[in-house]
Amino acid sequence: MKKIALLLIGIGLAGPALADEFTKEDTDRWMAQFEQVAAEGRRLWTSPEIGTNGVACAQCHPNAANTHPETYPKFQKQLGRVAQLWEMFNWCLQNPLEGEVLAADDPRMIAMQAYVYKERRGVKLAPGKH
Amino acid sequence: MKKMNTLSGRRDFLKATSSGLIAGMLPVSLVRLVGADEHGTDFTFAYISDSHIQHIKDSKFVRNWDQGLIRAVAETNLLEPKPDFVVFGGDLAQLGTKPELDHGAEILAGLNYKMHAVLGEHDYYLDLGEYWSELYGKHYYSWDHKGVHFITLNSILTYDEWTYDRWESPERRMNEMAGLDNPNGSPFMVGKKQLKWLKKDLSKVAKDTPVVVFSHSPLQKIYKGWNFWTEEADDVQAMLKPFDKVNVIYGHVHQIQYNQIDNIAFTSVMSTAWPWPYPESYAQAESHLPIMTVPMNRADPFNERDATGWQFMNMHTGRVDLEFNLYNNTNRTVSFNEEKGHPEDTMFDDPANRIPAQQHF
Numbered sequence: 001m002k003k004i005a006l007l008l009i010g011i012g013l014a015g016p017a018l019a020d021e022f023t024k025e026d027t028d029r030w031m032a033q034f035e036q037v038a039a040e041g042r043r044l045w046t047s048p049e050i051g052t053n054g055v056a057c058a059q060c061h062p063n064a065a066n067t068h069p070e071t072y073p074k075f076q077k078q079l080g081r082v083a084q085l086w087e088m089f090n091w092c093l094q095n096p097l098e099g100e101v102l103a104a105d106d107p108r109m110i111a112m113q114a115y116v117y118k119e120r121r122g123v124k125l126a127p128g129k130h
Numbered sequence: 131m132k133k134m135n136t137l138s139g140r141r142d143f144l145k146a147t148s149s150g151l152i153a154g155m156l157p158v159s160l161v162r163l164v165g166a167d168e169h170g171t172d173f174t175f176a177y178i179s180d181s182h183i184q185h186i187k188d189s190k191f192v193r194n195w196d197q198g199l200i201r202a203v204a205e206t207n208l209l210e211p212k213p214d215f216v217v218f219g220g221d222l223a224q225l226g227t228k229p230e231l232d233h234g235a236e237i238l239a240g241l242n243y244k245m246h247a248v249l250g251e252h253d254y255y256l257d258l259g260e261y262w263s264e265l266y267g268k269h270y271y272s273w274d275h276k277g278v279h280f281i282t283l284n285s286i287l288t289y290d291e292w293t294y295d296r297w298e299s300p301e302r303r304m305n306e307m308a309g310l311d312n313p314n315g316s317p318f319m320v321g322k323k324q325l326k327w328l329k330k331d332l333s334k335v336a337k338d339t340p341v342v343v344f345s346h347s348p349l350q351k352i353y354k355g356w357n358f359w360t361e362e363a364d365d366v367q368a369m370l371k372p373f374d375k376v377n378v379i380y381g382h383v384h385q386i387q388y389n390q391i392d393n394i395a396f397t398s399v400m401s402t403a404w405p406w407p408y409p410e411s412y413a414q415a416e417s418h419l420p421i422m423t424v425p426m427n428r429a430d431p432f433n434e435r436d437a438t439g440w441q442f443m444n445m446h447t448g449r450v451d452l453e454f455n456l457y458n459n460t461n462r463t464v465s466f467n468e469e470k471g472h473p474e475d476t477m478f479d480d481p482a483n484r485i486p487a488q489q490h491f
Contacts, residue, residue, distance in 0.1 A: 046309055054184055065409075120413050
């Protein structure tokens with residue numbers, strides 16, 4: 001117990017003591033982290049490197065249009081069940097891009113989702129919509 | 131679940147089966163009976179566009195895009211009545227390389243008709259149209275056919291600085307222009323030299339002669355961000371204004387669009403390769419899709435041929451009626467309505483007849 005208490009004090013000394021004590025500097029830094037990942041997503045979206053046949057996501061989805069991330073999870077006819085957006089990315093990777101699937105937590109998958117959501121910002125959530 | 135797959139499978143079979151069955155079905159849906167008109171200009175032509183043949187390496191090409199063009203050629207050859215000619219509307223290749231243009235030209239060589247070609251940006255920005263010219267000739271030209279004046283424009287030029295000075299290599303230049311949504315791209319233009327040629331060409335044409343203009347990009351301003359746009363659209367429209375009946379047919383947009391500006395009827399054509407979303411579905415941009423356009427059936431990749439196809443065109447009384455032959459969607463007909471004075475979809479113009487799949491968001 002004593003050890004844990006000391007450890008907590010130790011962490012407390014390294015930053016603000018309370019959870020709600022973060023500054024604009026912090027939020028700017030966090031947003032910059034997001035923007036950096038979304039920019040990498042945009043790079044991948046427009047690059048042939050994640051498929052095998054030279055086709056890029058942006059070839060059919062300029063500015064990530066017609067991906068409607070706000071509608072997921074939803075039933076996908078291709079998969080025959082309710083699925084998440086990243087599963088649909090994998091369908092595209094395997095079919096039009098003739099490539100390999102990515103894991104849900106693959107940094108490239110996260111980056112592409114960051115980009116797609118960013119292009120769709122401001123649109124109301126509509127889970128399940130077709 | 132199983133039931134749905136079976137039904138959709140059967141429909142796919144009917145629409146996507148080998149040309150043997152299509153040969154039996156096709157003429158029925160395409161014959162259009164038209165009365166004689168004052169110019170005696172009744173005839174038909176076919177329009178294939180935006181095949182985007184894409185080279186992988188060696189003798190390998192992206193199969194999906196190949197299939198769209200192969201099918202268009204096969205079906206066009208089955209047309210009855212026979213079209214007088216075929217137009218290819220540009221973007222034969224994806225990155226303008228010799229293997230891509232050769233492969234596309236080899237497929238198009240299977241057409242049993244005379245073909246007129248329009249230049250697209252994907253055919254141009256690698257070698258500035260040099261190899262394309264070896265295959266198809268001039269970048270812009272005109273001809274007369276059965277009392278109609280046809281003009282093919284090269285509408286995908288841009289600023290000289292962008293074309294000649296900005297990029298370190300032709301490959302880089304091609305890649306920058308190939309990205310539809312690439313902010314490093316540049317607006318499409320006809321250019322001063324060609325505008326001068328157009329003016330001279332039109333000066334020899336009687337004002338009551340029907341005029342049909344083929345361009346790759348729309349000669350109207352819809353959405354600049356994706357080059358659904360030609361910079362001098364207003365200038366070209368002004369030159370076409372003195373003529374009684376003008377029709378502009380354009381590719382590039384991979385979707386159904388139609389519009390009427392003064393005397394000019396505009397209609398787009400589909401791609402054989404893949405559909406593009408309507409600009410309105412890009413949440414961060416403002417677009418100017420013509421309000422009379424009933425959108426194409428929504429593109430969703432349940433089938434790789436979804437929202438792709440080619441066009442059969444009926445020329446009568448100086449106006450063009452289009453039959454969109456869609457590989458995996460309900461066919462559409464956009465005809466010029468003489469009473470209303472603009473093109474309209476013969477079935478979907480009435481909102482009561484529309485189907486939910488036409489919602490785009």
